[in-house]
Amino acid sequence: MNKELIELSDAIHAQSELVDKLSSNLETVDEADEAFAKLQKMQKQYNLKKQKDAGVQEPRNPQPMNTPEDSVEVKFANAARRGFKNEYTGLQESSNEDGGYLVPREIDVRIRKYREAEFNLGQLVTNKTTRFSSGEYTYQKKSKVQGFVKVPENGKIPVEAAPKYERKSYKIDKYAGIIPATAEEINDSASNVTSLLIERLGKMSRATSNNMVLTAFADGKKDTSTDTVKYEVVSSKNCDGLTKLVNITLGSAYNAKAKIITNDYGKQILCEMKDANGRPLLQPDPTQPTRQIIAAGALLIEVVTVPKEIMPNVNDNAKNYAPLVVGDLEAAFTIFDRQQMTITASNSAVAGDLNAFENDLTLFKATERECICVTDPDAYVYAHFDTEIK
Structure with a gap:
């Protein structure tokens, strides 16, 4: 592995730690989104350089790779760390049509009176x-x-x-x-x-x-x-x-x-x-x-x-x-x-x-x-x- 790939790998590791740190705090979830997007670009850059060094030609119309980050499990985990903001689009309670109707809730029509x-x-x-x-x-x-x-x-x-x-x-x-x-x-x-x-x-x-x-x-x-x-x-x-x-x-x-x-x-x-x-x-x-x-x-x-x-x-x-x-x-x-x-x-x-x-x-x-x-x-x-x- 050449020096450039080693430095890029170290940068990816540091960026990953930054994403984990920002996503653990609700006040910095927006910054975590930006850091995560940058991490994905760095990972893509690393994969392309690694393929080039191995003699694999870069495809003219590259198809998105099915990385572990694309799985439903990882998306759900990442979305949970970010408070389900702009990430997870599967079943969720906060939206009725996306699954909220499936969650039971108490509805009592008896009239209660304030003291x-x-x-x-x-x-x-x-x-x-x-x-x-x-x-x-x-x-x-x-x-x-x-x-x-x-x-x-x-x-x-x-x-x-x-x-x-x-x-x-x-x-x-x-x-x-x-x-x-x-x-x-x-x-x-x-x-x-x-x-x-x-x-x-x-x-x-x-x-x-x-x-x-x-x-x-x-x-x-x-x-x-x-x-x-x-x-x-x-x-x-x-x-x-x-x-x-x-x-x-x-x-x-x-x-x-x-x-x-x-x-x-x-x-x-x-x-x-x-x-x-x-x-x-x-x-x-x-x-x-x-x-x-x-x-x-x-x-x-x-x-x-x-x-x-x-x-x-x-x-x-x-x-x-x-x-x-x-x-x-x-x-x-x-x-x-x-x-x-x-x-x-x-x-x-x-x-x-x-x-x-x-x-x-x-x-x-x-x-x-x-x-x-x-x-x-x-x-x-x-x-x-x-x-x-x-």
Whole structure:
């Protein structure tokens, strides 16, 4: 073997090692392709020179030689090292028509549901069923009651002020929605589509109640002259501001039955707060371990956490803060229910552009009639922590 063939053989060996090194890393597979092409040219050059030295004439129309690199096994191995990129064209899973259809895969048509945050704020307020579309309730106005005065013998007894009265009115509103479903979806689905749609309407009803209560929180503390909500601001550095909110701002007329309602952000702030002795302010209720409470003196007040997806942060002066509602919500608000949610299904009704009979649909209609009334705005305090949520 002459010197030129020896040098070319050494170069081929070095190039082969370079191909192996580049093909072992997914980041350099493109470089490996180029190195492999160069290796094939070097191998061809070596074979031609070797044939010439042996006296074999180079054919005028050379046919490609069936080298070991052309076998299916070698192609598959090389393609596997390169992530099956621009190399292997045989059976492969990534292409359906090239064999992907032959690979079994799990297909499950049962409907699964993501975990969702759920809470019903309506359970915290008073609920009354009514047969009327509107009405009024009479209340005695609040006033400071004076004691009797000391009267001497034969003295004149003064006439005391008689109590004053006021009325709280309500007016029922209608809330409704329609969900369409095709006949094929109902009849052919492996899941009970009708049951799932009715369940969704129930969630929409709960969301309606939540929106009503959240709106009432703000309406009960709105300054009518500026149409803005007035918030109390509570420090998140220590518990003094919160206990003052319970004992002074809310007062003893309501704090015996009070609850603290906040969202996930507010709960985190409460978890980080400490009492005067350095102990966590938020504690499990020893009588009901699933409840959490804080102590405001001798009062043990339940903390109710509403998911942040349902009770969002409040916006005060273009900044977001964790909300804080403290009070006796049963005394503060009343939901008047004229008609609980009624669900009607029809395959012949018309709703807007939807014609159930013509389009072979079933329309599920839900209707409920209700309203919320701010019964006693003094029974709760609408506040937020002073820590901005970013």
